[in-house]
Amino acid sequence: MNKQQLTILFQQHQHLIDKAVFSQQINITGVTIDDVYQEVSIRVLKILNNDREIENLASYIYRITANVIVDLARANSRHNQETPLPDHRDETDSYQPELNSEAPQPDSRLLNKELQQTLLAAIEALPNDRRIAAKMRLQGYSVKEMMALTGWPYYKAENLSKRSMIALKEQLEIMGIDYEAN
Amino acid sequence: MKLTEKQLSQLFQNSTQDNVCDVAIGDYLSKSEHGACLEQAEAILNDRTAAQSAALISHFKNWSEHVANNIQTQHIPLTARVIAFCQNLVPRSGMVMPAMAAVFALTAVVFLAAQKFTSVDQVNGMANNDVIKSLPFEGHQDQNDRLSRGGFDSPPETDQLFNSNFS
Numbered sequence: 001m002n003k004q005q006l007t008i009l010f011q012q013h014q015h016l017i018d019k020a021v022f023s024q025q026i027n028i029t030g031v032t033i034d035d036v037y038q039e040v041s042i043r044v045l046k047i048l049n050n051d052r053e054i055e056n057l058a059s060y061i062y063r064i065t066a067n068v069i070v071d072l073a074r075a076n077s078r079h080n081q082e083t084p085l086p087d088h089r090d091e092t093d094s095y096q097p098e099l100n101s102e103a104p105q106p107d108s109r110l111l112n113k114e115l116q117q118t119l120l121a122a123i124e125a126l127p128n129d130r131r132i133a134a135k136m137r138l139q140g141y142s143v144k145e146m147m148a149l150t151g152w153p154y155y156k157a158e159n160l161s162k163r164s165m166i167a168l169k170e171q172l173e174i175m176g177i178d179y180e181a182n
Numbered sequence: 183m184k185l186t187e188k189q190l191s192q193l194f195q196n197s198t199q200d201n202v203c204d205v206a207i208g209d210y211l212s213k214s215e216h217g218a219c220l221e222q223a224e225a226i227l228n229d230r231t232a233a234q235s236a237a238l239i240s241h242f243k244n245w246s247e248h249v250a251n252n253i254q255t256q257h258i259p260l261t262a263r264v265i266a267f268c269q270n271l272v273p274r275s276g277m278v279m280p281a282m283a284a285v286f287a288l289t290a291v292v293f294l295a296a297q298k299f300t301s302v303d304q305v306n307g308m309a310n311n312d313v314i315k316s317l318p319f320e321g322h323q324d325q326n327d328r329l330s331r332g333g334f335d336s337p338p339e340t341d342q343l344f345n346s347n348f349s
Contacts, residue, residue: 013248020241058250066208066239135227138194148240151218178184
């Protein structure tokens with residue numbers, strides 16, 4: 001088996017991950033499915049060519065894929081942090097910011113920072129399961145993804161997803177922030 | 183101040199942007215079905231990159247199983263696959279072994295019978311074309327002795343080799 005055959009094999013089963021690949025909720029910028037296939041095929045081929053006995057190949061491929069996705073996401077995140085933004089350009093640069101720039105102004109940044117701290121405090125005040133459920137919901141998790149991360153059964157995940165946001169709304173109201181639930 | 187869930191979501195995601203958790207997400211997710219450690223789950227959720235990656239990775243479980251099955255099928259030699267197939271059949275039904283024995287016996291009978299008929303045809307065919315065997319031993323010699331009229335004993339006048347000389 002060579003790299004091309006392996007990539008074709010990956011593509012044959014792509015319908016199983018299309019929902020995730022085209023999801024609007026999952027946001028990992030700079031990581032494409034082709035990048036994942038490329039890296040996973042290289043690592044899987046290494047294992048196959050070694051003729052090493054693998055007890056559970058499915059689990060092995062799953063962990064390899066997970067590591068590849070995390071590595072690519074971290075590399076992309078580092079790259080974004082290291083790339084200078086327009087704000088960081090030096091004075092000799094000819095760049096002039098637009099008058100009606102959409103970049104956040106210092107006062108709105110401060111407001112965001114305060115809001116962030118209030119939100120985090122409200123989340124931390126929630127009971128254990130609801131706190132985790134609220135964090136998953138705010139990270140854009142679906143019920144199925146919640147089940148995968150926590151091992152909760154479907155009804156528990158769905159129930160906690162709703163109840164956690166109601167509890168968060170009550171907590172935010174106490175702190176003076178009105179939250180419009182979906 | 184009134185906020186929507188989308189704004190809350192953005193605020194929370196921005197607050198977790200710079201955090202880095204040290205949980206091995208692949209290992210964690212492969213065990214989480216059998217009882218997850220919620221502390222580790224929360225550590226993943228507090229790191230935006232890890233949280234988004236974990237959400238994506240969770241969809242690759244079925245995909246990995248299908249890919250692994252196909253790889254294993256392609257790597258096993260044909261004989262081993264046939265043996266494995268037969269071994270898989272045996273425990274499923276008590277009727278499989280007698281049925282297979284009956285099919286084998288029937289196939290063997292049909293094969294042997296076909297062999298016998300072929301050999302009879304071949305013998306008959308040879309007999310029909312054999313000139314010596316087809317000729318009668320008795321009867322009028324001038325009419326029936328085709329061997330004698332085969333031209334082996336031709337008159338010496340027609341034999342050019344016999345008539346020629348080397349001088």
